[in-house]
Amino acid sequence: MFSPHPTPHTPHPTNKLFQQTLTKMTISPSVTTKKLKIGQLRKVHHIAFNVKDMDASRHFYGEILGLEELVGEKIPSSLKELVTQGKVANFITPDGTVIDLFWEPDLNPPDDNPEIAFTRANHLAFDIAPEGFDFALEVLQSQGITIASGPVTRPTGRGVYFYDPDGFIVEIRCDPAS
Structure with missing residues (x-):
């Protein structure tokens, strides 16, 4: 089963589920259906990357790029x-975007040919107001x-995971209702 927060050795989503998603997607600009309005997705909440070497990645994002590593009570x-x-590390940018690093020690290295597409990204998460979450799910x-995967409820809020047309994992999440 798909895991938006992998542990080492968690397999990536299967092509079968992605193909089912593509088959079901019949989005047409001329069809009037439910959709999210511009501005309902308020910001990028976090970006999650799979990393082979957690120590090197923590050094890169923290020491070289100067991002604040979340520690103690700041960790979700x-x-x-x-x-x-040691399987996850979290950093935050000055505007509040979180960078999640997920340790995947068995990752294959990128191809030597820079023209071959390659990504270590795990998923992209958009934030929505808690009162808009159910509508986003309906959309x-x-x-x-x-x-x-989902919707899931955690102490940090609710989330739902799905694929974009190219198979990239996207999350819509919200803070807990107040």
Whole structure:
């Protein structure tokens, strides 16, 4: 099963699920259906990268790029155990975007040919107001988007995971309702 927060050795999503998603996607600009309005997705909440060498990546994002590493109470409660185990590290940019690093020691190296597409990105997460989360889920379902995982509820809020047309994992998440 797909895991938006992989542990080492968690397989990536299968092509079968992605193909099912593409088959179900019949998005047409001329069809009037539910959709999110411009501005409902408020910002990029976090970007998650798979990394082969956690120490080198922590050094790169923290020491070289100067991003603040989240420690102690700043670590999201849903990730504290994985951070303690050394499987996840979290950094934050000055505008509040979180960079999640997920340790995947068995990653294949990129091809020597720079023209061959390659990504270590795990998923892209958009933030939405808590009162808009259920509507966003309805929009995805009405557009025939297959839900890969969720909706899930964590202490840090709710989230739903799905694929874009190229198979990249996207999340819509919200803070807990207040």
